[in-house]
Amino acid sequence: MKRLLAIVPAVVFAGLMVAFVIGLGRDPSILPSMLIDKPLPVFDLPPVRAADTKGLASTDFRGEPALLNVFGSWCVTCRVEHPFLMQLKAQGVPIHGLDWKDQPGAGEAWLVRYGDPYQLAGDDPVGRTVIDLGVTGAPETFVVDRQGRVRYRHVGAITPEVWSKTLAPLMTKLKAES
Amino acid sequence: MSAEIGQFALIMALVLSLVQAVAPLWGAWRGDPVLMALGRSASMMQAGFVILAFGCLAYAYVTSDFSVALVARHSNTVQPLAYRFAATWGSHEGSMLLWVLILAIYGGAVAAFGRSLRETLQARVLGLQGIMGAAFLGFLIFTSNPFSRLVPAPPEGSELNPLLQDPGLVLHPPLLYLGYVGFSVAFAFALAALIEGRVDAAWARWVRPWVLAAWVPLTAGITLGSGWAYYELGWGGWWFWDPVENASLMPWLLGTALLHSALVLERRGALVSWTILLAILTFSLSLIGTFLVRSGILTSVHAFAVDPKRGVYILAIIAVMTGAALALFAWRTPQMRSGALFAPLSREGGITLNNLFLMALTATVFLGTFSPVFVEIVNGDKISVGPPYYARTFGPIAVPLLILSVFGPMLNWKRDELGALARRLRVPAAIAAAAFLLGFVTLGWRQTVTVGALALSAWLVAGAFAILGRRWWSGRKDLGWAIRSTPPSMYGHVLAHAGLGLLALGVTGVSSWETDKVLTMQPGDNVVFAGRTLTLTELADVPGPNYVARRATFNVEGRGRTYTLSSARRAYQSSQTTEAGIRVGLLGNLYVSVGEESGRGVVVRLWDHPLIVWIWLGGLVMSLGGLVSLCDRRLRLGAARRVAPAAAVPAPAE
Numbered sequence: 001m002k003r004l005l006a007i008v009p010a011v012v013f014a015g016l017m018v019a020f021v022i023g024l025g026r027d028p029s030i031l032p033s034m035l036i037d038k039p040l041p042v043f044d045l046p047p048v049r050a051a052d053t054k055g056l057a058s059t060d061f062r063g064e065p066a067l068l069n070v071f072g073s074w075c076v077t078c079r080v081e082h083p084f085l086m087q088l089k090a091q092g093v094p095i096h097g098l099d100w101k102d103q104p105g106a107g108e109a110w111l112v113r114y115g116d117p118y119q120l121a122g123d124d125p126v127g128r129t130v131i132d133l134g135v136t137g138a139p140e141t142f143v144v145d146r147q148g149r150v151r152y153r154h155v156g157a158i159t160p161e162v163w164s165k166t167l168a169p170l171m172t173k174l175k176a177e178s
Numbered sequence: 179m180s181a182e183i184g185q186f187a188l189i190m191a192l193v194l195s196l197v198q199a200v201a202p203l204w205g206a207w208r209g210d211p212v213l214m215a216l217g218r219s220a221s222m223m224q225a226g227f228v229i230l231a232f233g234c235l236a237y238a239y240v241t242s243d244f245s246v247a248l249v250a251r252h253s254n255t256v257q258p259l260a261y262r263f264a265a266t267w268g269s270h271e272g273s274m275l276l277w278v279l280i281l282a283i284y285g286g287a288v289a290a291f292g293r294s295l296r297e298t299l300q301a302r303v304l305g306l307q308g309i310m311g312a313a314f315l316g317f318l319i320f321t322s323n324p325f326s327r328l329v330p331a332p333p334e335g336s337e338l339n340p341l342l343q344d345p346g347l348v349l350h351p352p353l354l355y356l357g358y359v360g361f362s363v364a365f366a367f368a369l370a371a372l373i374e375g376r377v378d379a380a381w382a383r384w385v386r387p388w389v390l391a392a393w394v395p396l397t398a399g400i401t402l403g404s405g406w407a408y409y410e411l412g413w414g415g416w417w418f419w420d421p422v423e424n425a426s427l428m429p430w431l432l433g434t435a436l437l438h439s440a441l442v443l444e445r446r447g448a449l450v451s452w453t454i455l456l457a458i459l460t461f462s463l464s465l466i467g468t469f470l471v472r473s474g475i476l477t478s479v480h481a482f483a484v485d486p487k488r489g490v491y492i493l494a495i496i497a498v499m500t501g502a503a504l505a506l507f508a509w510r511t512p513q514m515r516s517g518a519l520f521a522p523l524s525r526e527g528g529i530t531l532n533n534l535f536l537m538a539l540t541a542t543v544f545l546g547t548f549s550p551v552f553v554e555i556v557n558g559d560k561i562s563v564g565p566p567y568y569a570r571t572f573g574p575i576a577v578p579l580l581i582l583s584v585f586g587p588m589l590n591w592k593r594d595e596l597g598a599l600a601r602r603l604r605v606p607a608a609i610a611a612a613a614f615l616l617g618f619v620t621l622g623w624r625q626t627v628t629v630g631a632l633a634l635s636a637w638l639v640a641g642a643f644a645i646l647g648r649r650w651w652s653g654r655k656d657l658g659w660a661i662r663s664t665p666p667s668m669y670g671h672v673l674a675h676a677g678l679g680l681l682a683l684g685v686t687g688v689s690s691w692e693t694d695k696v697l698t699m700q701p702g703d704n705v706v707f708a709g710r711t712l713t714l715t716e717l718a719d720v721p722g723p724n725y726v727a728r729r730a731t732f733n734v735e736g737r738g739r740t741y742t743l744s745s746a747r748r749a750y751q752s753s754q755t756t757e758a759g760i761r762v763g764l765l766g767n768l769y770v771s772v773g774e775e776s777g778r779g780v781v782v783r784l785w786d787h788p789l790i791v792w793i794w795l796g797g798l799v800m801s802l803g804g805l806v807s808l809c810d811r812r813l814r815l816g817a818a819r820r821v822a823p824a825a826a827v828p829a830p831a832e
Contacts, residue, residue: 003512009455010504013462017497023551 045122056122081157184234198308202301225286245331302370346406353399360392365461401797425467448517528586584641638679673803681796687789708786
C-alpha cells in the first residue's frame, strides 16, 4: 500500500509533463473566431471619406471574395501594415476598410496622407460593429467569401509571408468556389 | 569590457558548478573528505563568479553601455539611475541571471554556514545544488545570453517597460526570487535525505530555517507585488488571479504547509515522507510557476519571453529535476521508518489538517491556472479561467482553514481533550462572538456574510494573541519571568497568525463595501462620492525625467481634513501609463484614476476601497512574524548544533 502511494506523485507528474509537451506546440495567442463559416454580422456604416455617398455594409460582401480590414489612425501596427495593403490593392485584391474608433475626419486624413487601399470604407466611431465582429485589436483582417461568410480571421498586421502562405491560397480557393 | 568579463565569469561559474555537481556526491558516496571539501570550495567560488557576472551586467546598465544588446533594449540615458539599475533584472535574460545569482548565493551559504551539518548530508546537498546551478547556467549561457554584443552600438537605447519603472520593481522580483530559489535548499535537503535514507529530527531542524528564509521574502514579495499592481496598473484591484500571480501563490501555499509539517517532524518525528514530498513539490511548483509562464504554454500579462525554444529547455529541466526527485521518492520512502503515532485531536493532528487544506487550495489554484491547457488538449476549446472560479472554489476552502488555524496552536502535542481546548479558546471565542453581535446590530441581517467575515478576522487576531496569553497565565505564578522567557519564535508565531486576521479584515472590507463611479469631468466640476466631494481644480501638462504627464488635480472635502489628490497619465517613448491618485487611510482608500480626454472633458474613475490597506499590512505582518522566528537564537542554535533534544525546550515551538 505504502509503495503504491509513493508512486502516485511520480505518475501524476508524468501525465502533467505529457500535457505540457503537447501544450508547448501551440500558440496561446491564436484565438479562433466564433464567426468562422458564419455570415458577417449585419451592419451598415457611414462613409469614412466625406466625398463618398456610400460607407460599408455587410451586404457589400457579395459576388466576389474580399478582405475586411479593421484599422484606425491611432493604430501604430496599421501604419506598418499599410504599405503592404497598398501593394495588394495594386495587384487588384479587393479590400474594404473598417475605421475603428477614430475622431471625426481622422480616418480620412490618414488615408489622404498615406494612400488609400480600400474600395469601400466604413466608419465605426463607437466601435459597435467591431464588438459584433469580435475584434480584439487593430489591425485585424477577415477573409469573406462570395456568400458573405467569414472564412478566416487574421490577428495583427498582414505581412508578405502571411499573405503568400495563408491568405493568397485561401483567396484563390474562394475565387474557384461557385 | 565589462560584458566580456561577465561572459567569462558565467562560463567559469558553469565549469565550477559541474565540479560542484560531481565531486561532493562522489565524495559522500566514497566517504572521501577531500572531495567533499572540494564541493564546498567549488560552491563558494561559483557564487563569487556569478556575483561578478551580475555586477558586470549591472555596471553595463548603470553606465548605459548600449553595445550590450540587452542594455540597448531595456534602458536609455534619460532613465533615472535607480531604474537603469533595476532594469538589470527587468528583462528575461536579466531575471534569469538574478535567479542564478540567488541560487549560487544560497549554495555558497550552505557551504559556508553548514559546517556543523553531518558532512555527507552537506556534501550531497551541495552536489544537488551544483546540478541545479549547472542546468540554469547552461540555460542562461546557451539560450538567453545576457552579454550578447550589438554591433554597431546604437547611440541611444530603447526603454524599460514604463510599468516597471516604479520603486516596486526594484524590490519585488528579487524578493520573489529569494523565495522561489530559497525552496531549492529544502528540495536539495529532501533529495539528500532520500539518497541517505535517513530523515530525523536533526534533518528537520536543519531544513526549517531555510524554509523560513525562503518563506519570509516570498510573503513580502507577493504582498509588494499585489500593492504594486494596485497602484500601478490603475485598475483598482489587488489580486487578479493572473497565471503569474498564481505561480507565486502556489509555492507560498505549499511552503506554508512545509513550514508546519517540518515542525511536526522536528518535534515529534512524524509526517516523515509527507514532509519530504512537500519539500519536493514546493520547489517544483516554484519552477513550474516561474518558467511555464514564460514558455508560451499560457498567456499572461506578465509573459515577457515567449519563445518555444526556451520553453523546451525549461520543460526539460523541470521534467528531469522533478521527475528524478519523485522517482527517488517512490523508490526510497517505502523503506523509511514510519513516523510516531498521534491522536487525531493533537497539535500534530491539527497541523495535518492544515496541510490537507493548504494542499487542496494549491490544487484549486493549479487546476484554475492550467485547465486552459488541459481543456484544449481534450476537446480543442479555448477557455479562460477567471475570478468567479476562484470565488467559488478558493473561498470555501480558505474559510474553514482560517477558522481552524486558531485551534491548532492551542492544542497539545500527542493528544488533547476537547473540553480543555474549549476552555483555552474561551477568550478569542468571546471576542469573536462580541464582534459578530456588534456587527449584526449595526449592519443588520442583510450583511450577515460580511459580519461573519469580520467576526472571523477578530477570531484570528484574538486567537493569535491567545497563544501568548496561554503561555503567560496558564498555571504560572511569576508573570514577569513568563514574559521574559518567552522565546522570539513565539512572537513570530503570534505575528504570522495575527497577520492572517488583518489580511482577512482587508479582504472582507474591500469585497463587501467597494464602490466605484465613472464620469467625465471638466476643470471646475465637482462630484459627490462616498461621503466626499471631489472638485477637479486643474488639468495640466507636467514634464518628468523621461516622460510627459497629463495631470488632473482634485480637491477633496469631507471625511476629515480637506486635501488635494492628483492622478496622471504619463506618456513615455513607447507607451502610456496611468498613475492613480490614492489617499491611503486605515479605514479606507480613495482611488482616483484619469483616462482619456475628449471635448467633453476627462474620463475620471473613482473607487472607494474600505479597509483595503489591511490586506498589505496583514501580509507584511505575516512576513515580519517569519523574520522574528528566523532571528530566534534557539532555532539557529538548534540548527547549528543539533544536540538539544526536543524535551529540553519547554515552550511549544514556533
